[in-house]
Amino acid sequence: MTPKRKQRLLMVCLMLSGVGVAVAFGVNAFKQNIMLFHSPSDVAAGAVEPGTPFRVGGMVIDGSVNRSSETLAVSFGLTDHAENITVSFEGILPDLFREGQGIVAMGSIDDQGTFNATEVLAKHDENYMPPEVAEALEKAGKMPGTAANYGSKTVQP
Amino acid sequence: MYRFAERLAPWLAILCVLTLAAGLYLGLVVAPADYEQGDSYRIIYIHVPAAWMSMFVYMVMATSSAVFLIWRLKIADIVAVASAPIGAAFTAVALLTGSFWGKPMWGTWWIWDARLTSELLLLFLYLGYLALRGALESPQSASKAAAILAIVGVVNIPIIHFSVEWWNTLHQPASITKFDKPSMHISMLRPLLLMVLAFQLLYFHNLMVRVRALILQRENRASWVAELAEKNHV
Numbered sequence: 001m002t003p004k005r006k007q008r009l010l011m012v013c014l015m016l017s018g019v020g021v022a023v024a025f026g027v028n029a030f031k032q033n034i035m036l037f038h039s040p041s042d043v044a045a046g047a048v049e050p051g052t053p054f055r056v057g058g059m060v061i062d063g064s065v066n067r068s069s070e071t072l073a074v075s076f077g078l079t080d081h082a083e084n085i086t087v088s089f090e091g092i093l094p095d096l097f098r099e100g101q102g103i104v105a106m107g108s109i110d111d112q113g114t115f116n117a118t119e120v121l122a123k124h125d126e127n128y129m130p131p132e133v134a135e136a137l138e139k140a141g142k143m144p145g146t147a148a149n150y151g152s153k154t155v156q157p
Numbered sequence: 158m159y160r161f162a163e164r165l166a167p168w169l170a171i172l173c174v175l176t177l178a179a180g181l182y183l184g185l186v187v188a189p190a191d192y193e194q195g196d197s198y199r200i201i202y203i204h205v206p207a208a209w210m211s212m213f214v215y216m217v218m219a220t221s222s223a224v225f226l227i228w229r230l231k232i233a234d235i236v237a238v239a240s241a242p243i244g245a246a247f248t249a250v251a252l253l254t255g256s257f258w259g260k261p262m263w264g265t266w267w268i269w270d271a272r273l274t275s276e277l278l279l280l281f282l283y284l285g286y287l288a289l290r291g292a293l294e295s296p297q298s299a300s301k302a303a304a305i306l307a308i309v310g311v312v313n314i315p316i317i318h319f320s321v322e323w324w325n326t327l328h329q330p331a332s333i334t335k336f337d338k339p340s341m342h343i344s345m346l347r348p349l350l351l352m353v354l355a356f357q358l359l360y361f362h363n364l365m366v367r368v369r370a371l372i373l374q375r376e377n378r379a380s381w382v383a384e385l386a387e388k389n390h391v
Binding site for chain 1: 189192226227228262263268308309311312324326329330340344
């Protein structure tokens with residue numbers, strides 16, 4: 001390698017590491033804003049003021065879904081297997097919404113600690129399988145859980 | 158290089174059509190429906206290969222840009238230019254198919270989570286690369302400036318890849334990872350891997366065709382190009 005090429009190689013490496021470090025600092029500074037949602041544990045720890053809009057993510061607690069018989073109002077419990085939060089919502093839920101399923105809701109908490117959602121999105125997990133396999137796994141009690149996805153990346157205020 | 162591309166292209170085309178046909182048939186007809194999503198999950202056979210290729214093509218583009226900057230190899234520059242529109246197309250397909258899936262499954266076409274946003278940024282990097290090239294008059298400075306942009310943009314690739322692990326996102330984490338058992342049933346996984354191979358072949362075929370055209374364009378004053386044109390009565 002000629003000295004000129006060596007110099008150019010060094011320049012490219014310097015440029016890459018410089019930009020890399022700058023982006024790493026930038027991304028780290030915006031960490032809280034890049035997180036799409038807070039976990040119920042964050043909310044319990046007081047990460048968000050009542051009244052400020054934010055997203056909360058977690059699993060819908062089994063047997064907690066309460067549907068109103070006359071309106072589209074629905075309320076359910078959300079958990080990250082450490083803390084719970086009650087979510088109330090009025091509107092159409094996505095197809096994948098069901099008990100035990102992960103969801104992300106947009107809204108704010110009121111003074112009673114209830115989360116009033118304006119939008120509920122289903123969070124699908126990374127598991128794909130045919131129905132027969134899912135049935136067999138369920139019978140054996142080996143259904144892959146998604147609990148680990150929640151709360152593992154929590155941001156402390 | 159011209160001859161090499163000329164010879165390789167038809168073989169890549171044949172292989173690509175074969176794997177594409179097999180992958181689509183196995184994925185859309187033979188593979189079972191998903192236990193939760195039913196048939197909607199089948200868009201994965203386009204979405205995942207396109208998303209992987211969008212990153213792979215960018216890596217090729219950035220690497221050849223670096224080679225061009227350091228060694229001033231003309232062919233490396235040509236490979237980078239030829240790759241950019243193909244990569245942009247893969248990125249657009251990944252974003253669109255993801256959006257089509259997101260509406261019924263998540264309940265939204267678009268959300269500004271880390272994965273979706275960084276993939277959109279990748280599309281803008283491709284488009285910016287092409288625009289920068291088009292904007293500068295002198296081919297030399299255009300090549301150099303665009304190569305630097307391609308190398309700077311490479312920091313986005315690990316961000317896209319790890320976005321689902323570093324941050325809370327709506328996008329699900331990877332189903333197929335190097336070190337772990339794939340969280341996808343084998344009957345669904347096989348067609349997916351076939352589709353990934355088909356998309357790779359599609360890229361290399363396109364690359365060969367575009368590289369040939371670009372070589373002819375740049376060497377239009379060389380004697381061998383004139384001879385070739387004469388032979389083909391152009």
